[in-house]
Amino acid sequence: MRLTLPGLLLALTALLAAGDAAWAVLGHFQLDVGAYLRLSLMAMALLAGAWLYRTVRPDPRLAAMLFGTGFLCAFSLSASLLNYLLLTHAGARIDVPLAALDRALGFDWPQLMAWMAEHPRLNAAAYIAYGSMLPQVALLTVVLATQQPAQVYRFSAALALSALACIGIWSLAPSFGAFSVYGATPPHMLLALDPAYGRELVRLLKDGPGLISPGAAKGLIGFPSYHAVLALLVMWHARRLRHLRVPAILLNIAVLLVTPIQGGHHLMDVLGAVLVAALALFMVEKRQFAKSPVKPWIVVNKTRKFTIAPVPEGLFRITAEQDKGTVPAPIKPKLSGFS
Numbered sequence: 001m002r003l004t005l006p007g008l009l010l011a012l013t014a015l016l017a018a019g020d021a022a023w024a025v026l027g028h029f030q031l032d033v034g035a036y037l038r039l040s041l042m043a044m045a046l047l048a049g050a051w052l053y054r055t056v057r058p059d060p061r062l063a064a065m066l067f068g069t070g071f072l073c074a075f076s077l078s079a080s081l082l083n084y085l086l087l088t089h090a091g092a093r094i095d096v097p098l099a100a101l102d103r104a105l106g107f108d109w110p111q112l113m114a115w116m117a118e119h120p121r122l123n124a125a126a127y128i129a130y131g132s133m134l135p136q137v138a139l140l141t142v143v144l145a146t147q148q149p150a151q152v153y154r155f156s157a158a159l160a161l162s163a164l165a166c167i168g169i170w171s172l173a174p175s176f177g178a179f180s181v182y183g184a185t186p187p188h189m190l191l192a193l194d195p196a197y198g199r200e201l202v203r204l205l206k207d208g209p210g211l212i213s214p215g216a217a218k219g220l221i222g223f224p225s226y227h228a229v230l231a232l233l234v235m236w237h238a239r240r241l242r243h244l245r246v247p248a249i250l251l252n253i254a255v256l257l258v259t260p261i262q263g264g265h266h267l268m269d270v271l272g273a274v275l276v277a278a279l280a281l282f283m284v285e286k287r288q289f290a291k292s293p294v295k296p297w298i299v300v301n302k303t304r305k306f307t308i309a310p311v312p313e314g315l316f317r318i319t320a321e322q323d324k325g326t327v328p329a330p331i332k333p334k335l336s337g338f339s
Contacts, residue, residue: 228270
C-alpha cells in the first residue's frame with residue numbers, strides 16, 4: 001500500500017519528533033517543554049482539522065490550507081530542535097574557506113556593506129524584502145490552497161526536504177555567514193541580522209545550546225542559506241499563479257540579492273542554496289504519489305429531473321401515417337393523456 005504525500009509528510013514529522021525527544025532525554029538537554037507542548041498542540045489541532053476536511057467533510061481547499069499550516073508548524077519545531085541538538089556533534093567551521101571562495105569570485109563582503117551603508121533608502125528596502133520571507137511562505141500556502149490544493153503538499157514536501165538537506169550539510173561542515181568572519185559592519189546600519197548575531201552563533205557551537213526554547217531559537221545555518229532556498233521555492237510554486245507570479249519573482253530575486261547583506265551570508269551560501277532547492281524540487285516534482293481517496297468537494301446531483309410538458313401529437317398513438325401492418329405498441333393510448 002502506497003502512502004499519500006500528506007501521509008508521508010506526517011510520518012516524516014512524527015519520526016523526526018520522536019528522534020528529537022529520544023535524543024533530548026538521553027542527552028540530558030534542557031528544553032522549554034511547556035513551549036514545545038503548546039506549539040505542538042496547536043499544530044496537532046490544525047492537522048486534525050485537515051483530516052476532518054479530507055475525510056469526514058471533504059473540502060480539499062480547506063484541508064490543504066489547514067494541513068500546510070499545521071505541517072509547517074510541526075515540522076519547523078522538530079527541524080529546529082534537531083539543528084540545536086546537532087550543535088554538540090557538528091564538524092569544523094568552514095566560514096574562512098567560504099570567505100576565500102567569495103573573494104576568488106570577486107565578491108568583497110566588507111566593501112558591499114560599506115557601499116550599502118551609503119544608500120540608506122536602498123538598504124531599508126533590502127531590510128523589508130529580507131524580512132518578507134516567512135510571510136510569503138504563509139501567503140503562498142493560503143493562495144495555493146484556494147487555487148491549486150494539491151500543490152500545497154508538494155510545496156510542503158520541498159520545504160521539508162530542502163531543510164533536512166541544509167541541516168545535514170551544516171552538521172558536517174557548519175558555517176554562520178560572512179559576519180562571523182569579518183565582524184564589524186558600518187555603524188547605524190539597519191540590518192535584520194548583525195555581527196552580534198554571528199558571534200552568538202559561534203558561541204553556541206563552542207559552548208553548547210543550553211536551554212533550548214522555540215521562542216528563542218535562532219537560524220543556525222550559514223551554508224547553504226535556507227533563506228535563499230525559501231525564496232527559490234516560493235518563486236517556483238508561484239509561477240502558475242496568474243496574479244502572484246510576477247510579484248513573487250521580483251520580490252524573491254530581491255531577497256536573493258540582499259541575503260548576503262541583511263542575512264550576513266557568504267555569496268557561496270546563496271549559490272549553494274540553488275543546488276539544494278533544485279535537488280528538492282527534482283525529488284518532489286518527479287515523484288509519483290498515491291492519490292488520496294477523498295471524494296470530490298462538489299457533489300453533483302445526477303438524478304434526472306422531470307417536468308410536466310405537453311406531449312407531442314402521436315408520440316404514443318398509432319396514427320394513420322404509420323404502417324398499418326405495424327404491431328401496435330403495448331402501451332394503451334390513454335397513457336398519453338397530456339395531448
